[in-house]
Amino acid sequence: MNKRNIFIAGVVAVVLAVGGTFYYMHHMAQPLDEVAVTDSVEVDNIVRKYGIPVSLYDIKYGLVEPGQNLSIILRKHGLSVGEVHRLTKKAEGVFDVRKVKDGQAYAVFTTRDSIPQTVYFVYEESPKSYIVFDLKGDYGVKRGENPVTWERKTVGGRVKTSLWVAMQQCGTSPQLALDLSNIFGWSIDFFGLQKEDEFRVWYEQETVEGRELQNFRVLAASFSHEDSVYYAIPFVQDGEELYYNADGNSLEGEFLKAPLDYYRISSRFSNSRFHPVLRRYRAHHGVDYAAPKGTPVYAIGKGKVIAKAYQAGGAGNYLKIRHNSRYTTTYMHLSGFAKGIQVGSEVKQKEVIGYVGSTGLSTGPHLDFRVYDNGTPVNPLTIKSQPKKPVSEDNKEQFAVVRDSLLQILDGIKVH
Template identity: 85%
Template sequence: MKKRRGYIIAGIVVAVFSGIVGVRQYMNYLAQPLDEVEVTDSAEVDNIVRKYGIPVSDYQIQYGIVEPGQNLSVILRKHGLSLADVHRLTESAKGVFDVRKIREGQAYAVFSTEDSIPQKAYFVYEESPKSYIVFDLREDYRVTRGENPVTWERKTVGGKVESSLWVAMQQSGTNPQLALDLSNIFGWSIDFFGLQKEDEFRVWYEQETVEGKELQNFHVLAASFAYGDSTYYAIPFVQDGEELYYNADGNSLEGEFLKAPLDYYRISSRFSNSRFHPVLRRYRAHHGVDYAAPKGTPVYAIGKGKVIAKAYQAGGAGNYLKIRHNSRYTTTYMHLSGFAKGIKVGSEVKQKEIVGYVGSTGLSTGPHLDFRVYDNGTPVNPLTIKSQPKKPISDANRPQFAIVRDSLLRVLRGIEVKADTSRHVQ
């Protein structure tokens, strides 16, 4: 996405300094093809033949899916290659592809000649929907990497939350993974764990596709979210070489602290001075928020800071981290299954850097994150802390921002809102 954002910077700069057609140039730019972005989803086997640039009419093709326990040697031996052949291919692949990274569930194809005694000519492994590895089984045994062309399709979606944002996306005919992108954009302003019925969203976005197959990679062009009594807007704009999302007043949506330390999972216990402890079977203070999430879910630092503690507490926090963000705020992340690579006492961390993973270590009945915030050493409710926003739109950029904002707000107002028709309210 960094490449993509780089081109957005260029597009906006052209529109701003031309001073003639402003928004029209920006919109024309958005219509241009986009660069490729790395993803790792599985491939569709029935589309595999069209991606390799191999003249398929000259070959017989066998399709397959990597099964559990299979590696390159097992697959190729199954198709008649010798151990010596496999060794030559493995050596040729060095610097191009690590054959140990062949994963189960991925698609592959074997191309054989149309001769009376067919000979294996190519083995092609689908690394992702966009990239593949070609193993030439002929005399030279070359190994090369190829890329399928991608396109970005522009779409809109609007809906009302009746049970959850995830379900509302599905009801609107949109990939619910887009909900995660919205939670990242609005995460400093909106508590996505506390959405209410009738909260409303509108999104203009692009989705990456390969030969008609939709990938789970999005770029939000504009969004609005009616949350409670307020409506929040997300307007992308490039300032000082960085694209950020701003509200309608030109203030950055990104704040000093994230609203939550992990992506879009439910709150199982809130901040309380008297909570019934499920293990100890008695009432006591719970000065944090518990986020129920699957084991291994990434946990983020809510803001930049320094790790001041990394330890294990058997009868309580389990694996835990403490991060000092400034002279006022410190945060604690408890019951982790493990820590992110390289994290140690003294480590400097960035906002939304992964610091650990959800677990159930210590005094815990199931996988969750117990997250705590301290203001000058006093525990405070993490859901109510105020976060100062990043730098707003400068006075010099406000005229150009107003042009972009007004055009995008017109697009958002024209998006139809569909209700979530699911029956159960969470």
């Protein structure tokens, strides 16, 4: 049973016992020598940092500057070329020293002798992990993991201009908007949200020593859009966790609502649109999504690539995918194709197939996305998608317990 299954099982058991009070486990990665990593200003209040007893050493903190590599930094702190080479060999199989990146933090531990010696160098690979280079004796290199916790939060708000802005106005990371667009992406057009659409979300956010990371788990959500309320209730069935609506139907469908994450529509499906390059009116049987160059483009459903080509005076780099006997989709003006994508490739739903660009007849980076129903172009924003398997009869009672408890929590979230 995976961690999310444990969460769902816990919801059911504890809700029945204590009426909606939930228990959850902190997901902790084991740090090097069981050490919690904190900011440098807190060093005096702890005994160890990165698994190193800080009271024995002086510590200097820095950031990797543009053009610097491990050798430059270590030689700056007294190591010879030979010593750096020996340490690099020790790192093989633990950390590729060529992957030291600009802007990442590091710490240098030196002795408090009359002639200080560098004894530890620590490179912060990410907010979650770090690499300790032990410069004593025969040298050693170890990877450490910072303790991670998940904090539960709620947010409720109204859309004024966009969901992204609404999240910011509610004091919540706008990255959560991407998670919602992925969850509701089969049933709500997030490129066509309306003013006063409402959302309520109960979620967990990953943190490291109080620092919030941009990783979320949506525990329950509701979205009011076009006179309807859409719910997202996580539930495990047949070993797979999906989000379901209040009736127990899966939110995931055969097709995504959009082939990329949450950017604006710059041109809609039309039989007579003024072309910005050709300077005349003609049919535009697709939807243009304005997005930065390099933005990943997804297949909206599983299928087979039936065309991969370049058209200088039109589509630029484009792909065409056949999804079934009825529907095909086309993705145009790509800056490039995903690795391994060829004619005949089988692709999965939401697999990256290419990247937004401005190739062919285009005035700026965007994706021109088109859908064909038995060869006839149709508006991509109006196609219907069959949902995945609903909650089974055997699981409906258990689902109802989970649903009712989560809806109670959502109803208690204040909308700002």
